[in-house]
Every structure is written in C-alpha cells, then in structure tokens.
Amino acid sequence: MIAIPSRHRSLVLFAIVVVAQVLLLAVHIRRDVQGGQDRLIRVWIVGAVSPFERAGSWGVQKLRGTWNHYFALRQAARENEDLRRERDALKLTANRLQGKAAEAERLAALLNFRDAHKEVPMLAARVVGASADNANQTIFLDRGERDGVRRNMGVITPDGVVGKVIDSYRDTAQVLLLTDRESGVGAMLADSRIQSPVGGVGEPLLVMKYVANDDTVNSGERVVTSGMDRIFPKDLPVGTVVEIKPGNPFKQIRIRPAANLERLEEVIVLLTLQPIDLKKEPEAKAAAPAKSERAEPAAEKP
Amino acid sequence: MNDTFDIRSGAETHIEVHKFRAGAIVAATLAALVLQKLLPVYVPKADLLDLPLLITMYFGLSRRNPSTGLLLGTVIGLLQDSLSKSPLGLNGIAKTLVGYIASSIGGRLDTEHPASRFALAVVFCGLHQGVIVLIKRLLLAQPEAWFTARLGLAAVVNGVVAVGLFILLDHLRKPS
Numbered sequence: 428m429i430a431i432p433s434r435h436r437s438l439v440l441f442a443i444v445v446v447a448q449v450l451l452l453a454v455h456i457r458r459d460v461q462g463g464q465d466r467l468i469r470v471w472i473v474g475a476v477s478p479f480e481r482a483g484s485w486g487v488q489k490l491r492g493t494w495n496h497y498f499a500l501r502q503a504a505r506e507n508e509d510l511r512r513e514r515d516a517l518k519l520t521a522n523r524l525q526g527k528a529a530e531a532e533r534l535a536a537l538l539n540f541r542d543a544h545k546e547v548p549m550l551a552a553r554v555v556g557a558s559a560d561n562a563n564q565t566i567f568l569d570r571g572e573r574d575g576v577r578r579n580m581g582v583i584t585p586d587g588v589v590g591k592v593i594d595s596y597r598d599t600a601q602v603l604l605l606t607d608r609e610s611g612v613g614a615m616l617a618d619s620r621i622q623s624p625v626g627g628v629g630e631p632l633l634v635m636k637y638v639a640n641d642d643t644v645n646s647g648e649r650v651v652t653s654g655m656d657r658i659f660p661k662d663l664p665v666g667t668v669v670e671i672k673p674g675n676p677f678k679q680i681r682i683r684p685a686a687n688l689e690r691l692e693e694v695i696v697l698l699t700l701q702p703i704d705l706k707k708e709p710e711a712k713a714a715a716p717a718k719s720e721r722a723e724p725a726a727e728k729p
Numbered sequence: 730m731n732d733t734f735d736i737r738s739g740a741e742t743h744i745e746v747h748k749f750r751a752g753a754i755v756a757a758t759l760a761a762l763v764l765q766k767l768l769p770v771y772v773p774k775a776d777l778l779d780l781p782l783l784i785t786m787y788f789g790l791s792r793r794n795p796s797t798g799l800l801l802g803t804v805i806g807l808l809q810d811s812l813s814k815s816p817l818g819l820n821g822i823a824k825t826l827v828g829y830i831a832s833s834i835g836g837r838l839d840t841e842h843p844a845s846r847f848a849l850a851v852v853f854c855g856l857h858q859g860v861i862v863l864i865k866r867l868l869l870a871q872p873e874a875w876f877t878a879r880l881g882l883a884a885v886v887n888g889v890v891a892v893g894l895f896i897l898l899d900h901l902r903k904p905s
Contacts, residue, residue: 437795441829444803448818448825452868455816472811479763487771556766559812560820561776561883562861567766593814601814630879689773 477599484555548698564607571598581697587664587685613655614665622653635680747791753901777883781805785824789831790840802828823860843892850891854884
C-alpha cells in the first residue's frame with residue numbers, strides 16, 4: 428500500500444475526481460456519437476429538482492398576480508389617466524394598422540397555417556425554467572412525456588419559431604432555443620425565397636449561414652421557415668434581417684428573432700414527429716373555403 | 730453532508746472556524762440551482778449569473794478544507810450539468826477546481842471584506858470560464874472564444890452579486 432502524506436491527500440483526491448469526470452465526459456461523448464443518450468443521471472436529477480422548479484414558478488406567478496391585483500391598485504388612478512391617453516393613441520394606431528397590408532398578410536399567413544394544419548396537434552406549455560448553466564440557451568417546459576411531448580418536436584409562439592425539444596422527461600421537457608450555437612432551422616428569405624439555414628451563435632441575434640455574395644438581401648427583409656428541416660412547417664416567421672455584410676465565401680447576415688426568446692413565458696409545442704406534408708398546404712387552402720361553406724349551413728341549424 | 734468542520738493545522742492556529750446550521754449547504758445548493766433556472770425566465774440577462782459557482786466559492790472559502798471543497802464543487806457542477814444540456818463533467822471539472830482552490834486559499838486571504846469577496850468572485854469567474862473553454866477545445870473539439878465582452882460583464886455582475894449573496898449566506902453560520 429502506498430502511503431500518501433496527509434498534506435497531499437486532498438491533491439490526490441482532486442486528481443482522482445478530475446480524472447473520473449474526464450472519463451465521464453468521454454463516455455458521454457462516445458454515447459452521443461453512437462446516437463444513444465446518457466439519460467439515467469439526468470432523469471433522476473431533473474425528476475428531483477423539477478418539483479422545486481414548478482413550485483418556484485408557481486410562487487412567482489402568484490406573487491406577480493398578488494402584486495398586480497392588490498398592491499399595484501394604489502397607482503390605479505394614475506394608470507386610469509394613462510390608459511385614457513393610451514386608448515386615444517391606440518384608436519389612431521388601429522386606424523393606421525387597418526391600412527397596412529403587410530400586417531394583414533402576416534396575420535393571414537398565421538391563420539392559414541392554423542387552417543392548413545388542423546391535423547397538427549398543438550399543445551400550450553408554460554416555461555418553468557432556463558438552463559442551469561449560462562453556456563447553453565435552453566428552457567424547460569411544464570409539459571413532458573405524459574403530455575405527448577417528444578424529442579425533436581418543434582416549439583413556436585404566435586410570433587415565430589422558438590426552437591425544438593431536445594429532451595423529454597416525465598413532466599418536463601428541455602427545449603433548445605434558436606439562439607443556441609448548436610441550434611438551426613431551415614429558413615428562407617420571404618421576398619427573394621433564397622433558402623439557407625439559420626442558426627444561433629449564443630447571442631441574441633441569429634445568423635443566416637449560406638447566402639452567396641451575389642444574392643440580393645435587404646435589411647428589414649423577413650425570414651421564414653422553409654420546411655426543409657422537416658420539423659417546422661413552411662412560412663413560419665423566424666426573424667428579420669438587421670445586418671448584412673459581405674463575407675468569404677458567403678454573406679454575413681444577422682437576424683433578429685421574431686419570437687422574443689429572452690422573455691418567453693408561454694409557448695406552443697407542435698405535437699408531431701411526422702414532417703408536415705407541404706403538398707397538403709395548397710390542398711388544405713383550397714379545401715378551406717369549401718369547408719367553411721359546408722360549415723355555415725350547419726351553424727345555422729338550431 | 731457534514732456541515733461542521735474544524736481546522737487543526739499547526740501553522741494556522743488562529744484561522745477563524747465557521748460552522749453552518751444543519752442542512753444549510755444542501756438548502757443553499759438547491760436554492761441556487763432552482764433560482765439559476767428560474768431567474769432567466771422572469772429577469773432579462775439573469776443568465777449572466779452563475780449562482781452555483783458563487784455557492785461553491787463561498788462554502789469553499791468558508792470551509793477551508795480542500796477535500797470537502799472540491800467534493801462540493803464536483804456535486805454542484807454535476808447537478809448543474811444534469812440540469813442543462815452540457816455533457817456531464819463540464820461544469821463538474823470546472824467547479825471541482827474552483828472548490829479546491831477556494832478552500833485551499835480560504836485560510837490565507839481575508840475572505841470577509843466585501844472588496845476581497847468581489848475580487849475573488851471576478852477571478853474565480855474568469856478561472857471557471859477558462860477551464861470550461863479549455864475542456865471544450867481539448868476534449869469536445871468545440872471552438873470557443875477565450876474571452877468576450879459578455880464574459881467580462883458576467884464576471885463583474887457575479888462579483889457584485891457575490892458581495893450581497895455572501896452577506897446573506899453569512900447568516901447561515903452558527904454563532905461562534
């Protein structure tokens with residue numbers, strides 16, 4: 428038996444612990460490469476911590492509700508005055524908005540999406556947590572395997588694409604946000620229809636990766652999903668081009684996400700692992716008026 | 730986990746001994762992990778904080794026992810990895826090192842003054858990030874920048890938060 432001087436024992440323990448974790452890393456990477464998942468420890472720990480997380484989230488919601496309904500009433504009179512002014516301003520804004528065809532088109536696109544994909548089951552979920560370390564851009568939802576959430580399902584908000592489910596546990600699911608450096612979505616420019624994946628770089632803005640220098644891209648142009656990743660349906664808003672620089676060999680295009688990824692509280696999970704058949708979209712659009720025609724007489728029935 | 734400890738080094742007989750209330754370390758660790766996950770949902774830019782790192786640091790500096798310091802760092806780091814998408818061991822190794830160094834130097838430095846606590850938190854944040862980048866580059870083949878403005882800001886934010894947090898955690902000590 429090798430005798431270790433007592434003053435070196437902690438150093439030896441340190442070496443053993445670090446080597447053990449390097450081996451753990453190696454095992455994790457190996458399993459990842461082989462397509463498996465190193466889930467056992469994570470399932471236990473997520474299962475143990477998620478009740479506290481849910482309780483914390485519930486507590487914060489209650490606290491905010493109490494504050495908004497009781498304590499904030501002290502400012503009700505001032506707010507009432509502000510709201511009156513705001514109402515007048517909103518009336519003017521509403522009139523202007525009615526004339527904006529672009530806004531209407533965007534809303535119509537979303538409505539069409541819902542109509543065209545009624546067969547796609549969707550599930551509303553609340554965000555109950557973020558990543559435990561700041562190196563990753565992930566969030567945790569209050570829905571999991573029990574609600575039908577599975578790995579690789581798409582997650583959206585009415586504003587646009589959020590990310591995809593990378594792990595699903597019993598009562599919670601982890602979602603990789605678009606802004607994570609390992610994230611990506613099949614996308615295209617809404618006007619020119621140039622296709623290129625959009626991914627994160629760990630910052631609030633996204634990057635469009637493979638647009639040739641010869642292609643014309645305008646600042647402010649909308650970016651939508653192309654449907655080519657077979658996770659998200661076509662024409663969902665991804666973001667808006669905010670910066671374009673020539674690069675080698677591709678343009679450097681930065682995009683502001685359409686969904687507010689820094690303040691997510693509620694999201695929609697697309698509860699399907701089947702790629703949405705793009706051919707169905709026009710058919711569904713064509714079928715939609717026919718359906719509504721059929722539905723109207725039915726609605727008139729007592 | 731044993732929440733009491735003693736220092737019996739002959740050369741450092743005047744080092745102040747801190748004992749903590751029962752369950753204080755477990756409760757503080759759990760609270761830090763839950764808050765680390767909850768805060769970014771409600772507070773923008775809260776992901777700059779690394780509360781588990783600050784907890785590792787505080788108890789490492791207070792315990793001044795390298796073995797318990799490094800083991801606490803290991804446990805907190807592995808828990809953090811499990812609750813994120815990081816490979817198991819990434820934060821584990823970084824926080825093991827932080828726990829080991831913090832508990833090794835705890836007896837040699839003034840760790841009670843707010844200025845030294847701020848400086849230590851900034852330095853440990855930089856060290857922690859350096860180890861993470863090193864592991865990512867060497868073991869995971871992920872190119873990562875050694876320094877960004879965001880990391881600098883995160884170190885300062887963690888330093889400021891550490892000053893307030895450590896005062897709160899001081900209340901978990903048993904009166905001597």
